[in-house]
Amino acid sequence: MGIELADKVVLVTGASIGIGREIALRFAAAGSRLALTYFEHTTEAVVVAERCRGLGAPDVIMASLQLADDDSIRMLFEAVIDHFGAVDIIVNNAGVVVWKPFLEQDFGELETQLAVNLTGVMKLTWVFLPMVNDAVITIGSTATLHQSRTPPTYCATKWGLRGFVKALALEHPGKRIVSVHPTVTATRMNDMQGMPPERVAEVVMRVACGDIEVEPGGDVDVREHANA
Ligand SMILES: NC(=O)c1ccc[n+]([C@@H]2O[C@H](COP(=O)([O-])OP(=O)(O)OC[C@H]3O[C@@H](n4cnc5c(N)ncnc54)[C@H](OP(=O)(O)O)[C@@H]3O)[C@@H](O)[C@H]2O)c1
Numbered sequence: 001m002g003i004e005l006a007d008k009v010v011l012v013t014g015a016s017i018g019i020g021r022e023i024a025l026r027f028a029a030a031g032s033r034l035a036l037t038y039f040e041h042t043t044e045a046v047v048v049a050e051r052c053r054g055l056g057a058p059d060v061i062m063a064s065l066q067l068a069d070d071d072s073i074r075m076l077f078e079a080v081i082d083h084f085g086a087v088d089i090i091v092n093n094a095g096v097v098v099w100k101p102f103l104e105q106d107f108g109e110l111e112t113q114l115a116v117n118l119t120g121v122m123k124l125t126w127v128f129l130p131m132v133n134d135a136v137i138t139i140g141s142t143a144t145l146h147q148s149r150t151p152p153t154y155c156a157t158k159w160g161l162r163g164f165v166k167a168l169a170l171e172h173p174g175k176r177i178v179s180v181h182p183t184v185t186a187t188r189m190n191d192m193q194g195m196p197p198e199r200v201a202e203v204v205m206r207v208a209c210g211d212i213e214v215e216p217g218g219d220v221d222v223r224e225h226a227n228a
Pocket residue numbers: 013014015016017018019020037038039040041042065066067068092093094095096116139140141142181182183184185186187188189190194
């Protein structure tokens with residue numbers, strides 16, 4: 001491990017369940033101080049925060065976040081900066097998908113996916129970036145690395161994010177700004193089918209600690225690194 005994660009302040013969005021929960025648990029085991037977010041799974045979020053403390057995270061706050069709501073993003077920023085002063089690493093993990101063909105999705109479903117997965121992540125990054133000391137790791141999708149049968153709207157949000165990360169990294173060369181792309185993973189989002197989320201989290205941790213080196217704005221394909 002090149003980069004020490006103990007005592008680092010790490011913000012993980014969407015840490016109540018799925019991939020985000022596994023990422024949070026691993027940072028906790030590394031001794032990081034944690035700002036975690038949930039949206040609807042309040043009870044699960046409380047349990048995750050407790051588990052993180054039990055694993056050795058010296059300081060954990062759990063806050064609600066609705067990425068489609070500007071005020072919610074600002075309130076999260078104020079809560080995190082009031083508590084920790086700054087952030088070392090952001091993991092932009094939270095996301096949604098509507099599993100319907102494009103023409104069966106109404107405008108509201110299109111807008112929600114764009115608001116949560118793309119503009120919400122961009123706004124959260126905009127708000128936090130000046131206070132980020134080290135890294136912004138954004139969870140994309142292997143649907144942006146090859147043509148896939150992923151629903152087109154979700155696909156568009158993740159391609160947008162990938163482009164955002166690439167351009168942002170060139171504007172901010174002093175920070176590590178990269179994408180990590182999971183393949184189909186066994187979470188709620190994917191009907192619990194696919195790669196265990198723990199393996200995705202391991203790859204994120206290897207990026208965070210510098211074990212996997214990534215060029216600015218670069219892409220980490222989880223399939224190439226899981227269990228490597
Ligand atoms: N699973 C896959 O096959 C797969 C493949 C490629 C990429 N990914 C990406 O991996 C990331 C994590 O997905 P996952 O599979 O772990 O999904 P998940 O199990 O459905 O978890 C999604 C997380 O995002 C949070 N969230 C949902 N809507 C939100 C909103 N409007 N505002 C803020 N947070 C919100 C959820 O909070 P609550 O649960 O508290 O509501 C939850 O913590 C996503 O970016 C996803 O696109 C997943």
